[in-house]
Amino acid sequence: MAPRKIAVVLFNLGGPDGPEAVRPFLFNLFNDPAIIALPGIVRTPLAALISSRREASAQANYAIMGGASPLLPETQAQAKALEATLAAPGDEVRCFIAMRYWKPLTDETAAAVAAFGPDEIVLTPLYPQYSTTTTGSSLAAWRKAYKGPGRSRAICCYPTLDGLAAAHAAKIEAAWAAAGAAGPTRLLFSAHGLPESVVARGDPYQAQIEATAGAIVGKLSTTWAKDWDWRISYQSRVGPMKWIGPATEHEIAEASAAGLNLLVVPIAFVSEHIETLVELDHEYGAMARQKGCPSYVRAPALGIEAAFIDGLAGAVRTALERPGGVGPVGDWICPSALRQCPRTGRSTERV
Numbered sequence: 001m002a003p004r005k006i007a008v009v010l011f012n013l014g015g016p017d018g019p020e021a022v023r024p025f026l027f028n029l030f031n032d033p034a035i036i037a038l039p040g041i042v043r044t045p046l047a048a049l050i051s052s053r054r055e056a057s058a059q060a061n062y063a064i065m066g067g068a069s070p071l072l073p074e075t076q077a078q079a080k081a082l083e084a085t086l087a088a089p090g091d092e093v094r095c096f097i098a099m100r101y102w103k104p105l106t107d108e109t110a111a112a113v114a115a116f117g118p119d120e121i122v123l124t125p126l127y128p129q130y131s132t133t134t135t136g137s138s139l140a141a142w143r144k145a146y147k148g149p150g151r152s153r154a155i156c157c158y159p160t161l162d163g164l165a166a167a168h169a170a171k172i173e174a175a176w177a178a179a180g181a182a183g184p185t186r187l188l189f190s191a192h193g194l195p196e197s198v199v200a201r202g203d204p205y206q207a208q209i210e211a212t213a214g215a216i217v218g219k220l221s222t223t224w225a226k227d228w229d230w231r232i233s234y235q236s237r238v239g240p241m242k243w244i245g246p247a248t249e250h251e252i253a254e255a256s257a258a259g260l261n262l263l264v265v266p267i268a269f270v271s272e273h274i275e276t277l278v279e280l281d282h283e284y285g286a287m288a289r290q291k292g293c294p295s296y297v298r299a300p301a302l303g304i305e306a307a308f309i310d311g312l313a314g315a316v317r318t319a320l321e322r323p324g325g326v327g328p329v330g331d332w333i334c335p336s337a338l339r340q341c342p343r344t345g346r347s348t349e350r351v
C-alpha cells in the first residue's frame with residue numbers, strides 16, 4: 001500500500017487554562033446550541049448571563065486544582081500514546097486535539113490538520129458514550145470548520161469496547177487492592193448527568209452508560225467478591241431543569257447509611273478533570289466521611305492505561321480499513337455496533 005498521511009483528530013470538551021479563561025470557557029459552553037437548544041438571539045445573552053453568574057464559584061473549584069483544568073495535558077498524553085501505538089512503517093500518523101469550548105479550539109485544529117494535508121482523517125471522540133451534547137456537538141463544529149483535503153471517517157461511540165472495559169477493570173482492581181478495605185462494598189459507576197429532555201429527544205447516552213457499566217462488571221467477574229454489588233449514578237447537575245438520576249450524592253448518602261464501602265468509578269470521562277478531582281474527590285469524599293462511609297475510594301480515570309489506548313488504536317484502524325469517507329465527517333464507524341447508537345440504531349439523532 002502507498003504511504004499515507006493519516007490525521008487522527010481527538011475530540012474533547014476542553015477546560016480553562018487559568019482563572020481568566022473560566023468565564024469565556026463557560027460562555028462557549030452555554031452558547032452551544034447542543035447544550036442550550038434555543039435560537040441564538042436568546043441563547044447568546046443567556047450564555048453571557050450564566051457564565052458571569054457562575055464565574056466566581058467555578059473559579060473557586062478550578063483553584064482547588066491550581067487554577068486550571070488538567071484536561072489538556074491529560075489529552076496531550078493520550079494523543080502521544082495513541083500516536084506511538086498507531087505508528088506504522090510507511091504511514092505518517094499524527095494525532096491532533098480539537099477541544100469544543102477552550103483551546104485548542106476546533107477552528108484552530110481544523111486549520112492545522114488542513115496544513116498537514118492528510119490523505120485520511122479519523123475523527124475520534126474521547127467520549128466513549130455518544131451524546132448530542134458532546135460528540136454530536138464536536139462533529140457538527142468540525143463539519144463547519146474543516147476545509148482541507150482527505151477522506152474522513154467518524155467513530156461515533158465505543159461504550160463496550162473491550163479495551164475500555166478492560167482498562168476500567170484494571171484501574172478498579174488496583175485502586176481496591178491499594179485501599180485494602182474489607183466488607184460489603186458497592187461499586188458506584190458515576191457518569192456526568194444530562195437533562196431528561198435531552199434523553200427524551202432520543203439521545204443514546206444513558207443507554208450507552210448502562211452498556212459500559214455492564215461491560216466493566218463482565219470484565220471483573222473473576223475478581224468479583226460475594227459481598228459486592230453495583231449501581232449507576234449521575235453527577236454534575238447544572239441549572240433548574242430535571243436531570244437523569246439517581247444523583248451520585250444520593251447514592252453516596254444511601255450507601256453510607258447502609259454501612260457499605262464505596263468504590264466510585266467515573267465512566268463517562270477518560271481523563272481526570274474538575275468533576276473527578278473536585279466533585280468526586282473533594283466534595284463527595286468529604287460527604288462520605290461525614291456520613292460515616294467505612295471506606296470511600298475513587299478509581300482513577302483511564303488516562304494512558306495501555307488497554308484503553310490499544311482499544312482506541314484498534315477502533316482507529318477499523319475506521320481506516322473501511323471504504324467511504326465522503327465529506328468533512330464522512331462515514332460513521334461504530335466499533336461497538338450497538339443498537340443504541342446514532343450510526344446503527346434507533347436513535348433519531350444525526351450530526
Ligand SMILES: C=CC1=C(C)c2cc3[nH]c(cc4nc(cc5[nH]c(cc1n2)c(C)c5CCC(=O)O)C(CCC(=O)O)=C4C)c(C)c3C=C
Nearest residue numbers: 013014015016035058069071131133134192238268273274
Ligand atoms: C460525558 C461527558 C459530558 C456530558 C454529557 C456533558 C454534558 C453537559 N455539561 C454541562 C455543563 C458543564 N459541564 C462542565 C464541565 C465538564 N463537562 C464535561 C463532560 C460532559 N458534559 C467535562 C469533562 C467537564 C470538565 C472540564 C474541565 O474543565 O475539567 C461545566 C464546567 C464546570 C462547572 O462550572 O461545573 C459545565 C457548566 C451541561 C449543561 C451538559 C448537558 C446539557
Ligand SMILES: [Fe+2]
Nearest residue numbers: 013192193236
Ligand atoms: Fe459537562
Ligand SMILES: [Fe+2]
Nearest residue numbers: 156157334341
Ligand atoms: Fe456507535
